[in-house]
Amino acid sequence: MVYIVFLGAPGAGKGTQAASVARKLKLVHIATGDLFRQALERGTELGLAVKSYMEKGVLVPDQITIGMVLERISAPDSGVGAVFDGFPRNLKQAEALDEALARQGKAIDKAVHIGVSEEALLKRLGGRRVCRQCQAPCHVSDSPPRVEGRCDKCGGELYQRPDDSEESIKKRLEVYSDETTPLIDYYRRAGKLLEVAGEGGVEAVGKRIVAALGGERL
């Protein structure tokens, strides 16, 4: 049973790497952005509640986000352990997560911070396309799909996230630097931080993460 948090700016590759670590270690992958986007696609009450925040690139209110995650981790399948991706995103969320896990006699084991320069982030986000069906990302020039407009993994339709517009990207990077970067210190002080360089290809970064986690005997 392992609980891992992924930290990194929008475009750092958190989603891709978190999914791969979850698969390798057989853990549940809990991605708040994906959960919100699914709710949006389905037009549920939650989707309606979060739409405007997501489009602007600001954080969804903590009450909604924390409620959704706590519900998710109390589901039986999360008992095997989980990889958190896009959560926590501020101190209040980090504390709420620690408290909720502590109530179950559990704790976050490691926080992996994927560091990427702002220049690379802007390039990645601008060319990013995401699958409507399975949420897998690709990049128009760095990792183009085999068939234009179609997901390599499932054949689903690729689209550009509305919050991957230039204006929202700027806002998301600002929100990350103001609200989320304090978490790097939060986990460092707790002795849980693993720093990984996020430049380079998906596989190279993945190997660095496995090496960092592997050295930890989880």
Ligand code: ADP
């Ligand atoms: P990225 O990391 O590329 O910005 P995500 O898919 O993780 O993308 O998140 C997209 C949007 O979903 C965020 O800009 C925010 O509006 C909302 N969101 C996701 N996770 C959280 C969270 N933990 N707290 C508040 N809002 C969140």
Ligand code: ZN
């Ligand atoms: Zn797909």
